[in-house]
Amino acid sequence: MFLNTAPRTPFENRTNGTNRNSFKGRPDKQFKRDPKPRTRSIKDAPKKSDEMNSQQKNVLKDFMKSLKDLENEGFKTVLYYLHDNIYVLPCSIHWQVFMELADLAKRENRIEDARKLLEISVKLQPSAHQAWL
Numbered sequence: 001m002f003l004n005t006a007p008r009t010p011f012e013n014r015t016n017g018t019n020r021n022s023f024k025g026r027p028d029k030q031f032k033r034d035p036k037p038r039t040r041s042i043k044d045a046p047k048k049s050d051e052m053n054s055q056q057k058n059v060l061k062d063f064m065k066s067l068k069d070l071e072n073e074g075f076k077t078v079l080y081y082l083h084d085n086i087y088v089l090p091c092s093i094h095w096q097v098f099m100e101l102a103d104l105a106k107r108e109n110r111i112e113d114a115r116k117l118l119e120i121s122v123k124l125q126p127s128a129h130q131a132w133l
Helices: 054-073 075-088 091-107 111-124
Strands: none
Touching: 054 075, 054 091, 075 091, 091 111
C-alpha cells in the first residue's frame, strides 16, 4: 500500500526522510517577534479609588435625594427634572444617574424605557458591571 514504509526516527522529517537537525535553511539564531502594540494599558484604566472623590459623592448623593423625592410624582416628572438639572453633575457619574432612572422605570413596569436607559448607562461606562447585570 505505502511505498516508503521504512521505520522512522523521532526527529525525521516525514516528507523526504531527512533529519531536522541537519537542515541548514534557517540561521541558528532565534528571532523574536515584535510584541503587538497595546491599544490600552492597565495604567490607563481608572482605579476604583480614583473614580469619585468625596465632593462628587456628595453632589451625587444630593442629586439622588432630590430624584427620590420626585419618584412619587412619576417617571416623566423625574425625566424632566433630570433633563433640566443634569448639568450640575460631572460627566463621569452620569451613568449612575441613568442606572437609578432605569431602576425607577423597571419598578413602574416601563421595561422598554428601562432597557434604553441601561443601554445609555453601558455606553457611558462600559466597565461598570452593575449596568451589565
